[in-house]
Amino acid sequence: MAARPWRGTLIYVGAVAVMTAAGVAKFNGVGAVDAAAAPAADGATSDESATTGPDSTDTGSTESGADQTGSGSSSDSTDPGSASTEGSSTSDDVTIVGSVAQTRYGNVQVSVTFSGDRITDVQALQIPDREPRDVQISQQAVPILTQEAIESGSARIDTVSGATYTSEGYIESLQSAIDQRG
């Protein structure tokens, strides 16, 4: 493939916040991400927060206990699945908890809310926070990928260059949630 010339388009360059206002609102309620999201959150619209609000508080409260076990890797594949269908009979919105993805810097776990076939919300339930450095990584790397996950519902961003450690763990947990939904 090296023989072929690079074909591509630089769509834009600059400190452009492509995250939609709805995307910014998603980070509220995820403790370690709050600090990073705060400066921009004031402009967030509420178009989707009404539907995601109950889900996010629900998963947030159950997550905090499991979060501290940390080493619960052996049960990764079984415990999230149990939550996967609870909302499906009463609403179009379904929230599914992804498996715990282990990364070099700690576990990553997300929950995904579907409205029909569209991903409308992604919450980070676990992100690495054992050391100050990890917190910095989490704050910087996870939000853009939350954005990516949301954007991927409309096929806008396929991948991210520059987020070394947490990106794939995040995508892995996200993918497992999508797979569980079937």
Next chain:
Amino acid sequence: MRHQQVVMGIPMSVDVPDRDDAAVREAVTMAFASLHAADRRFSRFDPTSEVSRYARGEVLVVSDELREVLALAERAADESGGAFSIRRPDGGLDTDGVVKGWAAQRAVDILVAAGIDQLCCNAGGDVAVVGEPEPGRGWNVAVRDPEDGRRVLALLEVRDGAVATSGTYERGAHVWDGRTGLPAMGLTSATVVANDLVRADILATSVLAMGPDGVSWAAARGAATVIAVRPDGEVLTATAGAVPHLV
């Protein structure tokens, strides 16, 4: 179908849209096997790896792989006036600036040789793509803003190319300027788009080591596009061809 494994302590993924047949899975297995093999050969943390033994002067017959990586490193050092160096300031040998992109590109070549004509490989933030994810659209590769992970610095639509980013924001100042032995501080990130990931990764690391002067330098040495960010947030860009379309 996205396939993901941790290699070199870094998450790596291969995304092959619309296909999950046995041929694809076999090729993906081979591609990851080649990545793990590269990890074993070039690990600085394994005292029995070839690169560790080579650094101690214990390797009599250098493997083709190590010879290739050392040649790439030597060329990069020459081209960058010594800014790119696999010799750490403490005297140790560190081929990481070459190996990740080299190994990932080799994995992509395995996939292409197996007949896969659309894929996206993300090796810990360094990306190589082939074809299109869907007809008429290239792969949309976002480049994260080094100052703020919520922001996207650039969005690149890429077909048959690679995007590598080297930055100080996740792993600290792990890139040093080989000319001075000091941590590279002139830029907080450098992103290079090139034909292949070997070139993109080496150029991105070189630009970070060289600082702002490296931006136009890289555009003259195989980079299709260079996007770099200074510590004060100023964005520097250079292109080898046409002026990019700015939105």
